[in-house]
Structures are given as C-alpha cells and as structure tokens.
Amino acid sequence: MxxxxxxxxxxxxxxxxSTAVLDTVVAHLQLESRIGGYAAAMQQQPALDQVYARAAQLLNCDTDEVALTDSHSRGWRDVLSCLQFSPGDRILVARSEWGGNYAALAHMAQRSGASLEVIPCTATGEVCLDALAHMLDHHVRLVSLTWLPANGGLIQPAAKVGALTRAAGIPFFLDAAQAVGQLPVDVRALECDVLTTPGRKWLRGPRGTGLLYVRRAFLSALTPPVVDHFTAPFGQGRYTLRPDARRFETSEAGIAARLGLGQALKEALTQxxxxxxxxxxxxxxxxxxxxxxxxxxxxxxxxxxxxxxxxxxxxxxxxxxxxxxxxxxxxxxxxxxxxxxxxxxxxxxxxxxxxxxxxxxxxxxxxxxxxxxxxxxxxxx
Missing domain, CATH: 3.90.1150.10 (Aspartate Aminotransferase, domain 1)
Structure with missing residues (x-):
C-alpha cells in the first residue's frame, strides 16, 4: 500500500x-482476539482452502501438489533435506544461483562428499544448454536453477533446462522467487520437480508466506527427516506421511498471513x-x-x-x-x-x-x- x-x-x-490484503490480515487477527486462534481458523477453513486452489491455478498444477510455507527458503530447504548425496554425486547450478540456495548446496556437498559444479553460461549470461546436456550423466543427482536471478535482469531458459533434466531423469529444483507474480508460470511446461516462491515479492502478499510446488510423481521419493502429527497423521497404530505436498507443512501456521496471501493471489489472478x-x-x-x-x-x-x-x-x-x-x-x-x-x-x-x-x-x-x-x-x- x-x-x-x-x-x-x-x-x-x-x-x-494492497489495502485489501492488509484488511484481510487485520480482520483475521481481530477475529482471533474475539474467539481465539483455533476457532477463528475453523471459521475461515473455506477461505484457507481457496488459498491452495488459487495457488494451483496460478502455477497450473493440482491442489495436492501445493504446500504453504513461510518463505521460499523454507520450502526449498525442506525438500532438499529429503535428498541423500554420496561421494561421486554431482550437483549442478547456474552461475546466477541465489546465494541462499548456493550456501545450502555447498554445505550439503561438503558434508556428503558430493561435488557442486557450475554450468557454463553463454556470453549473455544464460545457462549454456549444450554444456548442460553434456554434463548430465548418471552421477548428477540434482540441477538447481534460479529462474530470474536477484540481479542482472536475466531470465533463464527454465523450460529448456526442465526438458533436459526430465529426459535424463534428474531432479530439477526451480527457484521462482522473482518469477511468480511477474511472469506466467506453468509447472507442467517447465517440467520442474520442485518450484518455490515467497509471497512477499511480485505477488504482493505478506511476509512470512510462500508457495511450494512438488510434482506428484516426485513426491513419493521424498521423506522429510522430521514430521509432526499434521504431516504424518496417526492412524491404525502408526504415523503415516500425508500423500500430498502438505507433508512439508506443520501443524502450526500464521493463519492471518495465509489469508492475506490468498487475497493477494486473488488480486493477481483477477488482474x-x-x-x-x-x-x-x-x-x-x-x-x-x-x-x-x-x-x-x-x-x-x-x-x-x-x-x-x-x-x-x-x-x-x-x-x-x-x-x-x-x-x-x-x-x-x-x-x-x-x-x-x-x-x-x-x-x-x-x-x-x-x-x-x-x-x-x-x-x-x-x-x-x-x-x-x-x-x-x-x-x-
């Protein structure tokens, strides 16, 4: 505003x-002050369900492939923590990779003995697709790409990278923090396995919100190292992981911020x-x-x-x-x-x-x- x-x-x-996003957040906090956080959340459950539906519409995926997070970094890091690397494994990134992603990957590589390698770029800064194609072998365990880097105005050829990684059967993580809300996003066309974004940037949502997309076929290979009773509900004598992307959520969340994100998504889709x-x-x-x-x-x-x-x-x-x-x-x-x-x-x-x-x-x-x-x-x- x-x-x-x-x-x-x-x-x-x-x-x-926007004023409407601000009003949405404040109205829910006022509701919580009157009837309590749990009752307020139950009352707003239809509106919370709409947040997932709008996110799925924006990304062109199904609602069970979407989780709500508190940031890009949280969603990206939580999925990364499910992967196991060993000596000899290779992780590929672009020269323009977001520093937070690069730090996490460097730590993961150092701890596991995997190698972290930079994909050569063209004279204009984009990932060199020919070089990437030659690098993709059975030792490559992950390709991570920041679609719109934090500086330089660059737009990476994300869909072409996705086509190469899908053909090679290699997981592809796409940092879309600067893309979602600024560019049309179609995860099916991008062929990414994971896509993350915060709500606070081009979507004009509140801080402390984010979206995580995980391709359904890739989700079955991901077991979070830590769960709670929401992500792995108890039934028939044991805890069982949720079958959807919400296995990366927790039982506690800022409901007012999520409703604000839902309003921001509504405004972006309407515009x-x-x-x-x-x-x-x-x-x-x-x-x-x-x-x-x-x-x-x-x-x-x-x-x-x-x-x-x-x-x-x-x-x-x-x-x-x-x-x-x-x-x-x-x-x-x-x-x-x-x-x-x-x-x-x-x-x-x-x-x-x-x-x-x-x-x-x-x-x-x-x-x-x-x-x-x-x-x-x-x-x-």
Whole structure:
C-alpha cells in the first residue's frame, strides 16, 4: 500500500501489499482476539482452502501438489533435506544461483562428499544448454536453477533446462522467487520437480508466506527427516506421511498471513498475470533506457530477455552511498551484495549493485523522480 511521498522501487525484495490484503490480515487477527486462534481458523477453513486452489491455478498444477510455507527458503530447504548425496554425486547450478540456495548446496556437498559444479553460461549470461546436456550423466543427482536471478535482469531458459533434466531423469529444483507474480508460470511446461516462491515479492502478499510446488510423481521419493502429527497423521497404530505436498507443512501456521496471501493471489489472478507482466516490463524498460543515457551510471543487466529487475552502479559513488542519498529523497531501491549472487558478481568483477524494481502500482511520476535523483547523484559524485 503505497504512501504519497514514497517512490518505491523494491518490489523484487518485498512489495507493497494492497489495502485489501492488509484488511484481510487485520480482520483475521481481530477475529482471533474475539474467539481465539483455533476457532477463528475453523471459521475461515473455506477461505484457507481457496488459498491452495488459487495457488494451483496460478502455477497450473493440482491442489495436492501445493504446500504453504513461510518463505521460499523454507520450502526449498525442506525438500532438499529429503535428498541423500554420496561421494561421486554431482550437483549442478547456474552461475546466477541465489546465494541462499548456493550456501545450502555447498554445505550439503561438503558434508556428503558430493561435488557442486557450475554450468557454463553463454556470453549473455544464460545457462549454456549444450554444456548442460553434456554434463548430465548418471552421477548428477540434482540441477538447481534460479529462474530470474536477484540481479542482472536475466531470465533463464527454465523450460529448456526442465526438458533436459526430465529426459535424463534428474531432479530439477526451480527457484521462482522473482518469477511468480511477474511472469506466467506453468509447472507442467517447465517440467520442474520442485518450484518455490515467497509471497512477499511480485505477488504482493505478506511476509512470512510462500508457495511450494512438488510434482506428484516426485513426491513419493521424498521423506522429510522430521514430521509432526499434521504431516504424518496417526492412524491404525502408526504415523503415516500425508500423500500430498502438505507433508512439508506443520501443524502450526500464521493463519492471518495465509489469508492475506490468498487475497493477494486473488488480486493477481483477477488482474491477469500477462497484464501484470506487460506493465512491469514496460516500466522496467523505461527505467533502463533512461539510466543508459546518464553519464557515470552503468547498467549491469545481462541476458537476451530481461525481467523487471533493473541493476546499475555509479562510476564515482558506492552503491551504499547512492542508496542512502536516494532514501533521503524518499526513493526506495535495493542494495545487492555478494551474498545475493556470489558466483555471478565475482565473475563480473562486482561487489554490489543497486536494483530498481517497479510494479503495476509504480507511477510515471515515481519513475521521473528516480531518474532525476540518479542524474543528480551521478553529476555530483
């Protein structure tokens, strides 16, 4: 929910929730204060069921393939923890892999003796599909890809990677944190086994929410290392894992936040993802074209196709200083350091970048303010 004096360009980090999402969250908290959390949740069960239905509609999957999480990282990590690696096993990632994923995989490889390898990329930054095809052998146990990396504007050829991994029978994890809500997403066409996203980014949902998709045929191979009475209900004298993706949930959850996510999903579906994509891409291109003409400012976007994430640096001003100066003028942008995309930034000789991400709520006036402020900083640096 935008404020009149804030030009907000960090929707790729945590977008501004709508008034309806805010009202939904607050209304449920008020209900909990009157009748208690359990009774309130029971009363809202039809609305909670709709969250799964809307998520399935958005991703083009079945509701039993969807779990609700508290973040992308939680869903991604919980499924990863089901996999077992041994010495000689290989894990493949792109150069632009999200730093959180890469850290988890590096830890897993170090602990198990598996090798973590980087897929070569093309001159424009995308995964080299020919190189990937040659790397896929019976030792490869996982391919992990960040579809829209945290910086650089890159859009990876996720569906083509999925076609290669499916043909080779290798699990494919797709980090869609920057894609869901910005691009049309069809998990069937993507041929991924796992897809994760938080609710707080392009979906404009509350923090502490997320979606996890697990392909039904892949789910049977996944046994969470820890369960509770919700994920493995007790019956006939024993605990049995749930047959659906909700085996990755727990018995406790923030119901108000989940209902807020459901409202955000409803709004995205009503507006139409294609319409949202068109608006975001048009605004990001306007920003790119303007930044490209400002002396002492360098665009850091790569890729044949580019998303709504616009990355740039200043020649004579650090990213942190520039961010501080922009914030002082009521302009919010993100600062991404090595932790976000360590392999990509190091390969390109960068330590950090500024990132501007507009959404459908971003106005022409907001964009004008951003460009004017960047021009002033560049001229006075």
């Amino acid at each position: 935008a404020t009149s004096n804030l030009a907000y360009f960090n929707h790729a980090g945590a977008s501004l929730i 139409g993802i294609e319409n949202i994509q068109h608006s975001i891409f048009a605004k990001s291109q306007t920003i790119r074209q303007a930044l490209a003409h400002i002396p002492n400012v360098q665009l850091r976007d790569i890729g044949l196709a580019q998303s709504g994430l616009v990355s740039f640096t200043f020649d004579h001003c650090t990213a942190k200083t520039a961010q501080t100066r922009l914030n002082a003028q009521g302009i919010e942008v993100a600062l991404n350091g090595l932790a976000f995309t360590p392999l990509d930034l190091q390969a390109r000789g960068l330590t950090d970048i500024l990132r501007a991400s507009a959404h459908t709520t971003t106005t022409d006036t907001d964009i004008d303010r951003l460009i004017h402020a960047v021009s002033q900083i560049a001229a006075n640096a």
